[in-house]
Amino acid sequence: MPKLVVKNIRKVFGTFEAVKDVSFQVEEKETLCLLGPSGCGKTTTLRIIAGLEVPTSGEVFVDGVLVNDVPPQKRQIGLVFQDYAIFPHLSVFENIAYGLRVRKMPEAQIERKVHETAALVDVEGILDVPGKKLGLSEMQRVAVGRSITLDPKLLLLDEPLSNIDAKARERMRAELGKLQKEIGIATVYVTHDQLEAMTLADRIAVMRNGLIEQIGTTSEIYDSARTLFVANFIGSPSMNLIDCELVYNEERAILKSEDFTLDITEFAERIRDKSKGKELVLGIRPENVSLDIEKPDPKAIEAEVQLVEPVGAKSIYHLKISGLTVLAKGYPMPEVNVSSKVWTTFNKDKLHLFDKKTEEAIA
Amino acid sequence: MVGLRLVNISKKAGKREILKNTSLEILDKELFVIAGPPGAGKTTLLKIIAGLIAPDEGEVYIGDQMVNSVPPGDRDVGMVFEVPPIYPNRTGFENIAFPLEIRKMNAESIKERVEEVAGLLQITHLLDRKPTTYSGGELQRVALARVLVRKPRLLLLDEPLKNLDAKIRERTRVELKRLQREFGITMVFSTHDQLEATAVGDRIAVINEGIVEQTGAPEKLYNSPKTVFAARFIGSPTMNFAECTLKQVGKRSVLDASYFNIDVTTRAHAIEREAMTSELLLGLRPEDITLLNSPANSKCFEGKVELVQNFGDERVVTIRVGKISLNSLTGKDRIFTCGQKVYVKFNEENAHVFYRKTGIAVM
Numbered sequence: 001m002p003k004l005v006v007k008n009i010r011k012v013f014g015t016f017e018a019v020k021d022v023s024f025q026v027e028e029k030e031t032l033c034l035l036g037p038s039g040c041g042k043t044t045t046l047r048i049i050a051g052l053e054v055p056t057s058g059e060v061f062v063d064g065v066l067v068n069d070v071p072p073q074k075r076q077i078g079l080v081f082q083d084y085a086i087f088p089h090l091s092v093f094e095n096i097a098y099g100l101r102v103r104k105m106p107e108a109q110i111e112r113k114v115h116e117t118a119a120l121v122d123v124e125g126i127l128d129v130p131g132k133k134l135g136l137s138e139m140q141r142v143a144v145g146r147s148i149t150l151d152p153k154l155l156l157l158d159e160p161l162s163n164i165d166a167k168a169r170e171r172m173r174a175e176l177g178k179l180q181k182e183i184g185i186a187t188v189y190v191t192h193d194q195l196e197a198m199t200l201a202d203r204i205a206v207m208r209n210g211l212i213e214q215i216g217t218t219s220e221i222y223d224s225a226r227t228l229f230v231a232n233f234i235g236s237p238s239m240n241l242i243d244c245e246l247v248y249n250e251e252r253a254i255l256k257s258e259d260f261t262l263d264i265t266e267f268a269e270r271i272r273d274k275s276k277g278k279e280l281v282l283g284i285r286p287e288n289v290s291l292d293i294e295k296p297d298p299k300a301i302e303a304e305v306q307l308v309e310p311v312g313a314k315s316i317y318h319l320k321i322s323g324l325t326v327l328a329k330g331y332p333m334p335e336v337n338v339s340s341k342v343w344t345t346f347n348k349d350k351l352h353l354f355d356k357k358t359e360e361a362i363a
Numbered sequence: 364m365v366g367l368r369l370v371n372i373s374k375k376a377g378k379r380e381i382l383k384n385t386s387l388e389i390l391d392k393e394l395f396v397i398a399g400p401p402g403a404g405k406t407t408l409l410k411i412i413a414g415l416i417a418p419d420e421g422e423v424y425i426g427d428q429m430v431n432s433v434p435p436g437d438r439d440v441g442m443v444f445e446v447p448p449i450y451p452n453r454t455g456f457e458n459i460a461f462p463l464e465i466r467k468m469n470a471e472s473i474k475e476r477v478e479e480v481a482g483l484l485q486i487t488h489l490l491d492r493k494p495t496t497y498s499g500g501e502l503q504r505v506a507l508a509r510v511l512v513r514k515p516r517l518l519l520l521d522e523p524l525k526n527l528d529a530k531i532r533e534r535t536r537v538e539l540k541r542l543q544r545e546f547g548i549t550m551v552f553s554t555h556d557q558l559e560a561t562a563v564g565d566r567i568a569v570i571n572e573g574i575v576e577q578t579g580a581p582e583k584l585y586n587s588p589k590t591v592f593a594a595r596f597i598g599s600p601t602m603n604f605a606e607c608t609l610k611q612v613g614k615r616s617v618l619d620a621s622y623f624n625i626d627v628t629t630r631a632h633a634i635e636r637e638a639m640t641s642e643l644l645l646g647l648r649p650e651d652i653t654l655l656n657s658p659a660n661s662k663c664f665e666g667k668v669e670l671v672q673n674f675g676d677e678r679v680v681t682i683r684v685g686k687i688s689l690n691s692l693t694g695k696d697r698i699f700t701c702g703q704k705v706y707v708k709f710n711e712e713n714a715h716v717f718y719r720k721t722g723i724a725v726m
Contacts, residue, residue, distance in 0.1 A: 037528060165401050166556040170599055174681065174690075177670055181701065193529060199672035199679075219695075222675040235675050237533055287676045307540060309562035310581040312598045313650040313692065316562070318537065329676075332582065 001064050002027050003186035004049065004154050009058035011044050018044045019055075020210035026154070031180055031187040033201035037233070038192060041210040043158065046190045050156055051075050063153040078147030078185070080157045084139045088132035092123055095131055096145045103150070113149055120182060121145040136168055137175060144179055155187040161196060173199055194234050198222065206230045228359040231283050231352060237316055240289065240326050242282045243356065246275045255282055259322035260301045267348055267363070274362040275353065283352030286329035291317060292343045293335060300343035305336055319344060365426055365516040365549045366391045367412065372421035374407055374573075381407045382418070382573040389551060394543045396564035397553040398596070404573040405553040409519045412551065413442045425517060441515035443506055443523055455481070455489040455497075459508045466513075480508045483542060500531040507539075511546065518543075520552045524559060536563050557597050561585065569593045591644060591722040594715060600649045600679050603689045606719065607645040609638050618645050618716060622685025623664040623707070625714045633726040638716070643725065646715035649692035654680060654699070655706040663706040668699050682707055 002025040011019040019041040026032045034042040047053040049060055051072035060067050067075050087095055094101075096117055100110045118124045121141040126134070134142065140160065147155060160176070161169050177200055180187060191197050197204050198218045205215040206229075214226045225231035231239045244257040246268065253268030254261050262282075268275075292300065306325065307318035310332060317328040317336065321344065328344065336342060353363040367389040374382040381404045389395040397405045410416040412423060414435035423430050430438055449458055456477055463473045481487045484504045494502060503523060510518065523539065524532045540563050543550045554560050560567050561581035568578045569592070577584060577593040588594035594602050607620040609627075616631040617624045625645060627634065655663060666682040666689070673695075680691045680699050684707055691707070699705070716725040 037530075166558070166599075167400060167596060167601070170601060174670060174672065174679075177672060181670070195674065198675055218673040218675070222673075233530070236529070238530065285676065307537065309537075310585070311558050311562055312585060313648065 002061075003030075003063055004188065005059075005061040006045070006049065007059040007061070009045060009048055009060070010056045011041075011048060011053065012056045017210055019048070022058075022207075022210070022212055024205055024212065024215060026186045026188060028186055029184045030202045031189055031200060033189045033191060033197040033204045034207055035191055035194060035197040035201075035204050035233075036207035040207040042190045042192075042207050045207075046156055046158055046188060049154075049188060050077055050079055076150070076153045078150070078152035078155045080143045080147050080155070080160055082159045082162060084143040084160070086131040086134065086139050086142055088130065090131055091127065092118070092129050092131070092134070092138075092142050093127040095142050096123075096149060098146060099149050117145045117149050120148075121179060136164060137172055140172055140176065141179065144176075144183070148183060148185065152185060155183070155185045157187065157189045159191055160189075162191070162193070169196075176200060195236065198234070206233060224361070225283070225352060226361050228281060228283075228354050231354070231361075235285055237286050237327050237329065239283045239285050239352070241354075242284075242324065242326070244280050244282045245278075246271075246280060255280070257282070257324070259324040262301075262346060262348075263299060264348060264351065267351060271353060271363045275355075278362075279356040280362075281354040281356050283354060284346050284350060286316065286327040288347040288350035289319075289326060289328035290330065290345050290347065291319075291328055291333065291336065292345070293333075293340075295343045296345060300345050303342055303344045305338055305340045305342060307338060308336070317342075366393075367517065367549065367551070368422075368424040369408075369412070370422045370424070372408070372411060372418045372423070374404075374411065374416065374418050380573055382411075385421070385570070385573065385575055387568055387575065387578065389549065390566075392547055392549055394540060394550045394552065394563060394565045396560045396567045397551065397570060398555070398557060398560035398564075398567050399570040400555055400596070402572075403555075403570045405555075405570065406521050408570070409442065409521050409551065409553055412517075413440050413519055414438050415442075438517075439515055440517045440519060441510035441513060442519040442521070443503075443510050444521050449494045449502060449506055449509075451494050454491055454493055455486065455505050455508075456491065458494070458505055459490075459512050462509060462513050476512050477508075480512045483545065484508050484511075484538070498531075500527050500535060503527065503535065504538075507542075511542070514546075516549065518548050518550045520550065522553055522555070524554070524556075532559070539563060558599060561597065567597075569596055571596075587724075588646075588715065589724050591646070591717045594646050594717070598648060600690045600692060602715070603647045603649065603652070605645045605647075605687050605689075607643050607716075609634065609641075609643060609716075611639075618643065618714065620645050620687065622687050623709070625709055625711050626662075627711065627714065627716070629712070630726060634716075635725060638718070638725045642719040644717045644719045644722075646717060647689070647709060648713065649679065649690045651710035651713045652682075652689055652691040653708045653710070654682065654691050654693060654697075655708055658706045661708055663708040666705055666707045668701055668703040668705060670701065671699050680705075 004026040007023050009022045036042050048055045096114045097110050123141050204221050205212045208229050214230045242257050244255045247254050253265045255264050303319040303321045306320050309316040314329050315332045319326045354361050369387045372382050372385045411418050459477045460473050486504050566580055569576045571592045577589045584597045605620040607618045610617050610619050615628045617626055664684050666684040669683050670681040672679040678693050682689050
């Protein structure tokens with residue numbers, strides 16, 4: 001049985017429809033990420049699950065039980081907030097014990113439960129330390145620990161890494177990933193950071209304007225984006241999106257944009273009907289655009305390097321193909337500099353095609 | 364010539380030393396990045412250049428002129444802050460025109476200059492609108508326009524992209540670099556984000572607790588870090604570190620990290636004698652760690668997969684070798700699962716070594 005079922009949730013604030021019609025479920029031990037830009041409805045959805053917001057319509061089931069009328073504290077849901085909300089004057093022990101004390105659990109039982117939890121989130125050595133003296137990573141572990149003392153059926157995390165600087169975030173992301181695996185509780189995780197979602201989630205629900213655009217594993221979302229929005233939102237740098245049309249020239253199928261043409265005959269057969277007479281958008285991720293100094297094959301496209309961004313092991317190349325800018329990402333090529341002439345090749349196995357009008361993928 | 368020189372700058376706030384004997388040389392028309400974690404002294408350094416803070420010790424030169432006693436208004440330096448002060452009741456045009464009006468420029472020239480800058484920054488559509496209707500990225504660009512309209516010789520930007528959404532940040536950093544080139548100005552840019560730093564900077568100074576750890580081009584910092592701090596700060600996923608000692612095994616020089624070792628015989632000539640008797644720290648970039656399914660015929664070490672992070676086009680696989688966790692960066696075509704046994708092979712040529720005590724590179 002799924003640990004969480006969200007069914008046709010809708011939420012209206014005055015005249016603003018924050019959540020239009022959202023449905024999904026989370027299985028046992030699964031982490032589902034609600035991902036989207038600010039204003040997409042992800043936080044409202046989370047607050048509805050937690051019981052902090054009442055949906056205008058729709059149902060929420062936790063572990064098979066309809067909880068629409070159950071108050072937040074009785075939903076058996078653990079919550080971790082953006083700023084962790086650690087009590088600064090209380091020790092780590094008391095921070096973790098807080099929920100148990102509120103429920104007036106006997107002291108011996110509290111003692112046992114706190115130690116059990118502390119072992120799980122690895123804060124046994126600092127139980128006496130006051131909240132205000134904790135480092136970021138410790139705060140994160142205490143916050144997660146506190147949220148699981150009451151053996152929740154479901155864990156909700158609201159942008160737990162968003163206020164942390166880039167370097168610390170990288171470390172905390174990995175730590176949170178390990179922690180989740182150890183705890184093994186079904187989790188809903190809200191974020192606007194696509195990298196965080198890709199690395200932490202079993203499945204991602206990409207949201208936009210109060211609706212889920214696509215739901216799937218990281219690989220499904222990354223490799224088979226179903227809409228232009230998802231294609232553009234996932235991945236850094238973003239997927240190259242180029243307006244074009246498909247024309248059939250005798251036996252060949254040619255993608256024509258204003259700036260170049262691309263023979264996609266092998267690829268075109270299966271989309272022949274779907275693409276007929278439509279304005280198309282060609283999508284290709286920067287890592288699937290390759291660069292060569294010498295012309296590698298007669299169909300390679302000539303380009304000029306506009307900008308090189310070294311980003312560690314790889315570099316991002318901004319290429320000008322006539323009037324168009326295309327990004328390529330690959331291992332650094334010391335001989336390639338700004339203004340260099342290069343030859344680009346698109347990996348045809350990795351092409352995406354979208355209908356410009358409906359914004360939906362056709363291949 | 365609008366180069367910039369900082370010579371032995373020190374600054375205290377109460378008892379805390381914010382900058383400790385900091386020296387920097389920034390070249391004419393260079394895009395120079397000051398990168399470091401929060402609290403490293405980045406903003407103080409920029410304010411000292413702008414003349415908004417006086418250093419306790421040291422000298423600031425703009426071009427050939429020592430400017431310690433030159434007031435900010437006469438330094439011909441533009442500065443854009445993290446949160447730009449924009450007048451909410453004035454339109455975009457009025458905000459941008461303001462610095463020129465103070466200088467009593469005639470209306471026609473003002474209009475011309477404002478429109479030129481707005482065109483370059485692609486904010487012409489904001490000229491008639493008031494700031495309350497702007498997005499974060501638009502606000503930032505209007506603030507930038509207001510500084511650029513004066514055509515300063517030197518432009519200082521304090522974490523200009525910090526408050527922008529990930530996607531807009533990616534785009535804006537490219538725009539800033541393009542503008543810097545087109546205007547031919549010297550730009551100093553601060554950031555806590557190492558990826559941003561290497562992507563935009565011609566050269567970068569990595570600073571930590573008021574001390575310049577290393578200055579150099581992005582590739583230099585990435586490939587030849589001079590200190591552990593610089594090595595750890597630049598690059599994501601972060602470089603792996605393991606405590607080790609240098610041993611002579613017959614004719615071979617080997618870095619022994621207890622659970623694995625790295626042969627550095629080919630580079631032995633570059634290793635200082637002192638390293639033989641010192642405690643050392645081995646540094647390995649994630650892309651220099653390869654995972655094999657079987658030991659094959661090569662030198663490798665057995666490990667176990669602890670965590671897999673999916674980055675879309677790449678995977679970061681955390682492996683446990685003995686008591687050491689290592690991150691390996693691999694392509695997307697191979698599948699790893701937690702608990703799986705793997706064999707770890709190192710690209711020994713690219714190993715880094717530091718003195719554990721001082722954090723300084725051995726070779």
